[in-house]
Amino acid sequence: xxxxxxxxxxxxxALPMFMLLGVFFVLPxxxxxxxxxxxxxPVTLTGAGYTLANFDRFLGNADHMWTMARTLGISxxxxxxxxxxxxxxxxxxxxxxxxxxxxxLTLVVLLPLMISLVVASFSWxxxxxxxxxxxxxxxxLGIIDSPIRMMNTMTGVVVVxxxxxxxxxxxxxxxxLENIDPSLSRAARIHGATDSQVLWRVILPLSxxxxxxxxxxxxxxxxxxxxxxxxxxGGRVNVVPLLIYQYTVQFFDWPGAATLSILLLLVTLFxxxxxTATAQRAMPWERPR
Numbered sequence: 001x002x003x004x005x006x007x008x009x010x011x012x013x014a015l016p017m018f019m020l021l022g023v024f025f026v027l028p029x030x031x032x033x034x035x036x037x038x039x040x041x042p043v044t045l046t047g048a049g050y051t052l053a054n055f056d057r058f059l060g061n062a063d064h065m066w067t068m069a070r071t072l073g074i075s076x077x078x079x080x081x082x083x084x085x086x087x088x089x090x091x092x093x094x095x096x097x098x099x100x101x102x103x104x105l106t107l108v109v110l111l112p113l114m115i116s117l118v119v120a121s122f123s124w125x126x127x128x129x130x131x132x133x134x135x136x137x138x139x140x141l142g143i144i145d146s147p148i149r150m151m152n153t154m155t156g157v158v159v160v161x162x163x164x165x166x167x168x169x170x171x172x173x174x175x176x177l178e179n180i181d182p183s184l185s186r187a188a189r190i191h192g193a194t195d196s197q198v199l200w201r202v203i204l205p206l207s208x209x210x211x212x213x214x215x216x217x218x219x220x221x222x223x224x225x226x227x228x229x230x231x232x233x234g235g236r237v238n239v240v241p242l243l244i245y246q247y248t249v250q251f252f253d254w255p256g257a258a259t260l261s262i263l264l265l266l267v268t269l270f271x272x273x274x275x276t277a278t279a280q281r282a283m284p285w286e287r288p289r
Contacts, residue, residue, distance in 0.1 A: 039053060058260060072267070074237075075219050075222035078165065081166075082168075085162070086214065089166075128156050157233050176206070176207040226245065240264045
């Protein structure tokens with residue numbers, strides 16, 4: 001009886017969270033899903049009945065499929081770079097023993113999250129532009145004769161995306177490193193392992209959960225990014241979120257925008273599941289027994 005009361009009390013405490021998720025997460029997704037099956041009407045925006053024609057016109061459109069592929073490519077590149085550059089930062093932060101130094105380094109890592117994405121993107125415009133800091137510095141050093149075009153390119157979008165999202169990778173990897181038992185590294189060294197062998201054969205495998213978590217967060221955020229492709233890409237780097245914006249605001253094709261949103265959600269979920277499933281095959285110790 002006491003167990004039932006305890007479980008009932010926990011359910012009551014969790015009720016506000018479930019209501020919040022239901023109203024602001026589940027319900028909007030359900031509304032978008034229903035709208036995706038509505039026919040488009042140029043007068044009323046949505047017609048009567050339900051249809052699969054919206055999915056047919058997007059899945060059969062080569063331009064839209066290339067836009068989806070471009071979105072996947074930018075997100076994958078940003079994810080890989082965030083992990084590659086984020087792991088050394090997390091490893092250094094993990095090795096810092098001074099509490100004050102760790103505090104300041106943590107603030108530096110969190111800095112991209114503290115700055116408004118719009119403000120940060122406009123700052124990168126001043127850095128990556130033809131008259132920006134990078135081009136001016138390279139020309140003064142005599143490395144280049146004319147400015148390198150970095151704005152309105154996929155490269156510029158990837159660079160700013162990495163800056164904006166690398167904090168998530170660093171924090172998740174750092175949390176995984178903090179949970180590794182230091183005695184495992186000592187035991188490996190006692191058995192003759194070098195520092196590089198300890199890193200590659202002990203630390204890196206045990207930090208895979210943090211790497212996968214960080215990669216999933218960065219990839220999901222990159223797939224849904226709108227501000228960075230809009231400001232840094234300048235409309236020339238078309239991605240699915242920009243396409244959704246065009247169908248919503250410019251074309252007033254709300255069923256089409258809803259269809260693209262659902263397709264983007266499904267592709268993101270599938271890619272995240274594929275990443276997690278692949279990582280679990282490399283982590284047999286994490287599988288449930």
